[in-house]
Amino acid sequence: MNGLLDPQTPIGQAELAADRLTAPHQTFVAVPWSPHVVTFESPVKTADAAPCGTQMMAKFIAAPEAPVDTACLDDLVPVAWDEDPAVVETLFGTKDMWENTASRAPAPRRVAPVDWAAIARLVREKSLRVER
Known part of the structure; x- marks a missing residue:
């Protein structure tokens, strides 16, 4: 089969x-x-x-x-080509999984800026240490 x-x-x-x-x-x-x-x-x-x-x-x-x-x-049960609109919106961001109109995007999260210089310094310091 x-x-x-x-x-x-x-x-x-x-x-x-x-x-x-x-x-x-x-x-x-x-x-x-x-x-x-x-x-x-x-x-x-x-x-x-x-x-x-x-x-x-x-x-x-x-x-x-x-x-x-x-x-x-x-x-046999055929494939269902539709779904509950709430499920579709959760999965695809739109109520109709066959249309291209997306729901409004969520607001972007506010993230603190990255201090790349501090990260580079830590990486350099760590890589210079030799474990014995």
Whole structure:
């Protein structure tokens, strides 16, 4: 199994391994809407149902010689392309993650000026000391 949205093992790389699954009872399943770790990251619409990857794995373990039951692929939850505006504003500084209008930037913090001469002096003094 490999998620079609897997950034760690892109589908192109997974398909190279899939080409080698030619023995009896070896099946490669590409799982739509799923990232890495398909067994846990393939939620389904059916309430209280295990993730699709877990369902396929459990049924395969129970009957390893049977064809892989991929029925749950039709029940996958698609990727949500929207989010709560408060969450989006926290993450991106805008209420709409698909628009480029940013919220007003926070006021800059006031920081004391750096005394670079004093820092250079300390570095020189420290580097001249030899520990014995």
